[in-house]
Amino acid sequence: xxxxxxxxxxxxxxxxxxxxxxxxxxxxxxxxxxxxxxxxxxxxxxxxxxxxxxxxxxxxxxxxxxxxxxxxxxxxxxxxxxxxxxxxxxxxxxxxxxxxxxxxxxxxxxxxxxxxxxxxxxxxxxxxxxxxxxxxxxxxxxxxxxxxxxxxxxxxxxxxxxxxxxxxxxxxxxxxxxxxxxxxxxxxxxxxxxxxxxxxxxxxxxxxxxxxxxxxxxxxxxxxxxxxxxxxxxxxxxxxxxxxxxxxxxxxxxxxxxxxxxxxxxxxxxxxxxxxxxxxxxxxxxxxxxxxxxxxxxxxxxxxxxxxxxxxxxxxxxxxxxxxxxxxxxxxx
Amino acid sequence: xxxxxxxxxxxxxxxxxxxxxxxxxxxxxxxxxxxxxxxxxxxxxxxxxxxxxxxxxxxxxxxxxxxxxxxxxxxxxxxxxxxxxxxxxxxxxxxxxxxxxxxxxxxxxxxxxxxxxxxxxxxxxxxxxxxxxxxxxxxxxxxxxxxxxxxxxxxxxxxxxxxxxxxxxxxxxxxxxxxxxxxxxxxxxxxxxxxxxxxxxxxxxxxxxxxxxxxxxxxxxxxxxxxxxxxxxxxxxxxxxxxxxxxxxxxxxxxxxxxxxxxxxxxxxxxxxxxxxxxxxxxxxxxxxxxxxxxxxxxxxxxxxxxxxxxxxxxxxxxxxxxxxxxxxxxxx
DNA sequence: TTGTAAGCGTTATCAA
DNA sequence: TTGATAACGCTTACAA
Numbered sequence: 001x002x003x004x005x006x007x008x009x010x011x012x013x014x015x016x017x018x019x020x021x022x023x024x025x026x027x028x029x030x031x032x033x034x035x036x037x038x039x040x041x042x043x044x045x046x047x048x049x050x051x052x053x054x055x056x057x058x059x060x061x062x063x064x065x066x067x068x069x070x071x072x073x074x075x076x077x078x079x080x081x082x083x084x085x086x087x088x089x090x091x092x093x094x095x096x097x098x099x100x101x102x103x104x105x106x107x108x109x110x111x112x113x114x115x116x117x118x119x120x121x122x123x124x125x126x127x128x129x130x131x132x133x134x135x136x137x138x139x140x141x142x143x144x145x146x147x148x149x150x151x152x153x154x155x156x157x158x159x160x161x162x163x164x165x166x167x168x169x170x171x172x173x174x175x176x177x178x179x180x181x182x183x184x185x186x187x188x189x190x191x192x193x194x195x196x197x198x199x200x201x202x203x204x205x206x207x208x209x210x211x212x213x214x215x216x217x218x219x220x221x222x223x224x225x226x227x228x229x230x231x232x233x234x235x236x237x238x239x240x241x242x243x244x245x246x247x248x249x250x251x252x253x254x255x256x257x258x259x260x261x262x263x264x265x266x267x268x269x270x271x272x273x274x275x276x277x278x279x280x281x282x283x284x285x286x287x288x289x290x291x292x293x294x295x296x297x298x299x300x301x302x303x304x305x306x307x308x309x310x311x312x313x314x315x316x317x318x319x320x321x322x323x324x325x326x327x328x329x330x331x332x333x
Numbered sequence: 334x335x336x337x338x339x340x341x342x343x344x345x346x347x348x349x350x351x352x353x354x355x356x357x358x359x360x361x362x363x364x365x366x367x368x369x370x371x372x373x374x375x376x377x378x379x380x381x382x383x384x385x386x387x388x389x390x391x392x393x394x395x396x397x398x399x400x401x402x403x404x405x406x407x408x409x410x411x412x413x414x415x416x417x418x419x420x421x422x423x424x425x426x427x428x429x430x431x432x433x434x435x436x437x438x439x440x441x442x443x444x445x446x447x448x449x450x451x452x453x454x455x456x457x458x459x460x461x462x463x464x465x466x467x468x469x470x471x472x473x474x475x476x477x478x479x480x481x482x483x484x485x486x487x488x489x490x491x492x493x494x495x496x497x498x499x500x501x502x503x504x505x506x507x508x509x510x511x512x513x514x515x516x517x518x519x520x521x522x523x524x525x526x527x528x529x530x531x532x533x534x535x536x537x538x539x540x541x542x543x544x545x546x547x548x549x550x551x552x553x554x555x556x557x558x559x560x561x562x563x564x565x566x567x568x569x570x571x572x573x574x575x576x577x578x579x580x581x582x583x584x585x586x587x588x589x590x591x592x593x594x595x596x597x598x599x600x601x602x603x604x605x606x607x608x609x610x611x612x613x614x615x616x617x618x619x620x621x622x623x624x625x626x627x628x629x630x631x632x633x634x635x636x637x638x639x640x641x642x643x644x645x646x647x648x649x650x651x652x653x654x655x656x657x658x659x660x661x662x663x664x665x666x
Numbered sequence: 667t668t669g670t671a672a673g674c675g676t677t678a679t680c681a682a
Numbered sequence: 683t684t685g686a687t688a689a690c691g692c693t694t695a696c697a698a
Contacts, residue, residue, distance in 0.1 A: 003675055014685045019677060027683050049446050050392075051675030053383040054690045068412055072608065075408040079401055082429050091442050094427045096415050109424050113382050220612060249612045256614065275405065279553060279582045281589065281614040292403075336691055347669045352693060359694095360667055384691035387674045 002045050010043075011036045022047060049091075053114030058306075062090040062299060063110035063118040065103060072274040073291060074121070077143070080295025081119050088303055090117065107133065117302040119143055119295070123187050139306040141298045144189075144291075146318075153305065155298040155317040159189050162287050162321035163196025163241075166269055169285075169323055170239045174333025175267060176206060179237035181226035181247055184215035190243055193271070197241060211235040218243050223250025231258065238266060238332060245270035245277045248284055252328060263330035273324050283326035294319050335378050343376075344369045355380060382424075386447035391639075395423040395632060396443035398436060399454040405607040406624060407454070410476070413628025414452050421636055423450065440466065450635040452476055452628070456520045472639040474631045477522075477624075479651075486638065488631040488650040492522050495620050495654035496529025496574075499602055502618075502656055503572045507666025508600060509539060512570035514559035514580055517548035523576055526604070530574060544568040551576050556583025564591065571599060571665060578603035578610045581617055585661060596663035606657050616659035627652050 004022075008015040013036060020026040021036040028036075039045075053059045062085035066074045074096075082092045093115055095106035103122055110118055117139035122130070127147050134140050134150045146156045170178055180197060183190040198208055212235045216222035223242060227250070230237070242248035248270030252262050262268055262282060270277055270286035277284040297317065337355075341348040346369060353359040354369040361369075372378075386392045395418035399407045407429075415425045426448055428439035436455055443451055450472035455463070460480050467473050467483045479489040503511055513530060516523040531541055545568045549555035556575060560583075563570070575581035581603030585595050595601055595615060603610055603619035610617040630650065 001675090004677095005675080015676080016678090016685060017683090020684090023677085025677095029683060032683085046441075046445055048387070048675050050383040050386040051690090052677075054381070054387055054692090055675080055677040056690065070405065070408045070412040072403065072405055072408065075403045075405065078411070078427070079403040079429065082427060086428070086430075091446060092427050094411070094415060094425050095419070096412065097419075108379075112379060113424065246612070253612070253614055276609055276612045279579070279586070279609045279613055281586055334691090337693095338691080348692080349669060349694080350667090353668090356693085362667060365667080381691050384674090385693080387676090388691080388693040389674060 001048070002043055004045075004047065007036065007039055007043070007045055011039050049114075059114035059116065060090045061093055061110075061113060061115035061117065062302065063093045063095065063107075063115040064121075065095050065097060065106045065110070065118060066121040068096045072276070073272055073289070076274075076291045077121060077295045080292040081299045084296040084299035085117075088300070090299075090303070107137070111137070116306055117299075119298050119302060121145075123185070123189075139302050141302040141305070143294060143298045146188075151316050152314055153301070155294050155301065155319070157189075157289060157294070158318050158320055159192035160196035160199070162271070163193035164200045165196075165321065165323055166193075166241055166271070166287055167197040167200040169325075170241070170267065170269065170329065171200070171204060172333075173239075173267070173329055173331045175239040177212070177237045177239075178208060179212040179214070179230055179235060179240045180208065181214045181216060181223060181230070181240065181242050181251060183218040183243040183247075184222075185218065190215075193243070209235075212237050216247070218247055220246050220250035223247035223252075224254040227251045227254040227258075231260075239269070239329065240266060241269045241271075243271060245272045245274050245280075245284060245286055248286065248328075249276055249280045252280060252282070252284070263328050267329040267332075269329060271321070277324070277326070280328075282328045285326045285329045286324050287321040288324045289321055290319050334381070335376055337378075337380065340369065340372055340376070340378055344372050392447035392449065393423045394426055394443075394446060394448035394450065395635065396426045396428065396440075396448040396451040397454075398428050398430065398439045398443070398451060401429045405609070406605055406622070409607070409624045410454065410628045413625040414632045417629040417632035421633070423632075423636070440470070444470070449639055450632075452631050452635060454478075456518070472635050474635040474638070476627060476631045479521075484649050485647055486634070488627050488634065488652070490522075490622060490627070491651050491653055492525035493529035493532070495604070496526035497533045498529075498654065498656055499526075499574055499604070499620055500530040500533040502658075503574070503600065503602065503662065504533065504537060505666075506572075506600070506662055506664045508572040510545070510570045510572075511541060512545040512547070512563055512568055512573045513541065514547045514549060514556060514563070514573065514575050514584060516551040516576040516580075517555075518551065523548075526576070542568075545570050549580070551580055553579050553583035556580035556585075557587040560584045560587040560591075564593075572602070572662065573599060574602045574604075576604060578605045578607050578613075578617060578619055581619065581661075582609055582613045585613060585615070585617070596661050600662040600665075602662060604654070610657070610659070613661075615661045618659045618662045619657050620654040621657045622654055623652050 004015045008018045020028045064081045085092045097106040121143050142154045146154045214226040216226045252268045270284045273286045273288035277286045337348045340351045353361045397414045418425045430439040454476050475487045479487045547559040549559045585601045603617045606619045606621035610619045
């Protein structure tokens with residue numbers, strides 16, 4: 001392993017000078033700087049990260065903490081973080097964990113390694129805990145959750161406006177009676193989207209009856225169960241909005257199994273726009289969740305947060321979902 | 334931050350002794366050991382990883398290098414590695430990259446951090462390069478690729494037997510004329526599976542004509558394209574085996590778009606058993622690729638490789654794909 | 667069985 | 683503008 005000392009010896013300067021050249025800190029003569037840089041490039045020297053971290057310097061490590069990586073949604077997020085981090089010469093540490101203890105473990109783990117940049121996706125931790133975390137982790141960015149006290153370090157989706165957009169789309173296609181199948185996890189996303197939907201329909205003088213609103217697990221099975229409940233309770237609707245694509249596809253398949261044609265008899269909309277939305281039959285019209293963009297943005301924000309310590313970020317970081325029209329919604333107007 | 338020195342002071346021993354207790358190395362009096370351990374537990378001391386790495390010790394870092402994380406397949410792999418690593422108290426570093434340069438960068442990156450355990454998924458790198466890598470990276474385990482020189486450090490799937498199993502399944506369902514749509518990436522997986530399929534049918538006296546074998550991108554579009562070609566060329570078949578689930582679903586959807594019923598008129602089989610196999614319509618019968626198990630296995634193998642240096646692994650690590658029957662294959666016998 | 671001291675590669679402080 | 687020197691927290695000869 002080639003060290004800073006060896007570079008110093010070759011360049012006939014002290015290790016300190018080499019360090020200064022590497023970090024662009026302190027005064028170094030122009031000629032001297034070029035000399036040293038040339039040698040560094042020639043021999044392909046790379047500073048030892050562990051020594052750096054030990055000496056109390058930046059580690060250029062980006063940590064990502066999410067529930068798990070196997071779902072396409074988190075997969076996109078991880079890829080986004082990884083891509084953005086790598087392009088900024090950061091390395092990526094990952095840690096998947098959901099419940100309270102593992103989240104703290106995960107984050108401690110990262111910090112132990114000297115990782116100060118962390119992208120956190122977590123819906124379970126109480127706000128208070130996240131605030132504490134944020135306080136002693138300047139590079140922490142929270143994704144997909146808005147906490148007003150640290151608004152400038154949250155990257156989130158405008159769920160209520162997304163709900164509105166979806167509702168408006170269905171309304172414009174002539175749908176006056178719609179059903180909503182939502183996540184039962186009691187998270188704000190579900191609440192906000194429903195709010196957006198209800199609010200839009202209310203503005204058109206239409207109230208969505210409670211019979212037409214079901215909650216279930218945000219999974220394929222949840223979609224199936226909700227549809228059964230909806231049909232059993234003889235709820236009337238020409239279109240259905242699901243909390244995510246998995247539920248939507250479960251719902252679509254179950255409807256079709258019952259002999260109800262999609263979209264001819266019932267239109268279905270999803271949310272997220274993950275891979276299954278384009279492989280389902282019919283292909284699912286859905287709200288595109290720009291999670292990849294958001295992941296990249298969050299990563300850059302985190303780096304900024306730890307770099308320009310003088311330049312406080314006073315901006316909020318809200319993204320919008322966009323409509324992706326495929327084949328699961330029929331125009332009945 | 335609490336250090337080894339402080340523990341030593343509290344326990345009234347030297348830092349060396351504490352170090353010995355932590356690492357279970359060297360001789361330490363039983364009483365003394367318990368004493369020190371108790372204090373460690375009480376104050377929740379965790380050794381500084383960077384200092385450890387710098388002092389030339391294990392880092393307990395597991396690196397994973399795959400093409401990308403957004404596909405459900407690699408997502409499963411990453412999750413598997415992460416789960417296994419975390420349960421062995423390893424941290425996980427990820428690096429996605431595919432082309433030659435980025436793979437080397439990724440691996441160098443990991444090594445710079447002191448990460449000696451690496452799970453590599455790569456089909457592009459020439460064998461020779463991988464051998465070089467393996468030589469100077471004792472903890473490298475190659476997944477989904479078999480290189481005979483380092484057989485004991487490869488965890489791979491028996492593709493030809495998987496092909497055979499799929500073929501046998503179709504044969505037993507009465508299918509005598511089958512089509513195969515394969516990956517055009519020129520990788521051994523594709524070749525081996527086709528071999529397994531052909532070989533089985535040959536053993537029944539049936540030759541699969543070249544008209545019935547198409548190659549395309551291993552994607553949804555690839556599946557669509559292949560089916561079009563197959564139909565255009567008036568190939569005759571009652572069942573179709575695809576290289577992966579994406580191709581299979583693309584094929585299924587395109588067949589149905591053409592008015593050909595699945596599975597009534599044409600049966601379709603996939604490969605991998607990723608999420609879309611259970612959301613497609615009809616649900617896809619497929620070969621389950623035990624990538625999660627393989628990922629966990631590879632991770633443990635890597636740890637073993639760097640731990641018990643005296644105990645060489647002389648075993649090979651081949652996994653089998655298993656049949657998952659859903660609704661896309663009809664019994665026509 | 668335990669402790670002392672040197673060293674891992676880097677950065678920071680202070681002096682030149 | 684440069685260079686010694688001391689830290690950072692840990693492991694590991696070597697000594698006791």
